[in-house]
Amino acid sequence: MAGALPLGDPAPTDGRLGVSADPGTDFGVYLHVPFCRVRCGYCDFNTYTATELRGARQDQYADTLLHEIGLSRRVLEEAGPLRPARTVFFGGGTPTLLPAGDLARMLDGVRDAFSLALDAEITVEANPDTVTDAVVERLASAGVNRLSIGMQSSVPHVLAALDRSHSPENVSLAVAAAKRAGLDVSVDLIYGAPGESLDDWRHSLETALSLEPDHISAYALIIEEGTKLARQISRGEVAAPDDDLQADMYELADALLAGGGYEWYEVSNWSRGEAHRSRHNLSYWRGFDWWGYGPGAHSHVAGLRWWNVKHPAAYAQRLALGESPAAGRETPDADARALERVLLETRIREGMAISELPSAAARTAIAGLVADGLVDGSAAIRGRIVLTLRGRLLADAVVRSLTV
């Protein structure tokens, strides 16, 4: 049930955007599926278990979301020529908790409203428990071409510390099923769980590599306020993640993944070559346009940002009344946009052009960052800020120096 939404300005009930979209900017689609069978102790995503639904109907969710797709088509038509979706991403929550046919209907809704680019990347996030041959075959026949599987770890006591419901075996079965169906495969890993040692982490990385996915994400465990794990830590029942150990874990991940043929392209993401990078996530980091459907989803078109009401019941109620589900909106000013660009673009392998830094003081800081081994010196000579391995470990500190 995630942290609070931003405040922002009120959003109009008809959903009108009042902006002109640039037909040359890529357009992507995010479809949020806010359901999970159980909540993992560390997770504060906007997702709900059966007892938290307050009357919202999982079996009606696809139809409700199709109403938002209809509304989006109407308001985007007013903002300029409609653009085909270049990427579609079903995220959650656990999209695969819905019948595959429901996901297919939502995808058809996007296709009918906007069309899909010929080479569109279409991803579904999945909990390993929910992946079967029948599910992935149905998804592939609907046009899905990528499955992102929440593996997290291959060590039973780490999976238990994270409250995960799946076993290590389920992950290899899910990966094999996805490959049989011809899907590109990504696995998500988390490092720094209570009780996880460097050797446990090495085991998870080696297992992930042995599955030969196309893409691997590795996230440092973040202790989110309000989660069960945060309460366990504050009561002293389990230890908080150790920064030094997490740094060692990141270095080990980069070394093993690079050795296995996976190239980093964003601080927490590695792929087998450029063709397997997540184009959807790159579109967020590069500031393209996207529409996020579903409760709590955020959208961005031509500099305007907005976000939907959080609870699935409130979301369904708004759409049943023919109203936009947007809860608030804002147009960040030039300063805020410049800061955000530093935050997002320095995370990716191509980095950011020094000429686009927001201030002279930030440009002056680069020499110090190069001397400290945080920013690549030869890239800086070519006019770009590219993080070194040490810089990726301390990305937040680099961003702070560049946003003065």
Ligand SMILES: C[S@@+](CC[C@H](N)C(=O)[O-])C[C@H]1O[C@@H](n2cnc3c(N)ncnc32)[C@H](O)[C@@H]1O
């Ligand atoms: C929506 S989930 C993926 C699909 C599915 N719900 C699952 O968990 O298997 C997205 C990913 O976010 C990551 N994540 C969630 N909460 C996190 C946290 N507190 N710290 C680090 N990573 C987190 C996990 O790696 C998770 O796989």
Ligand code: SF4
């Ligand atoms: S299954 Fe995924 S979205 Fe659901 S609670 Fe766990 S990490 Fe969060």
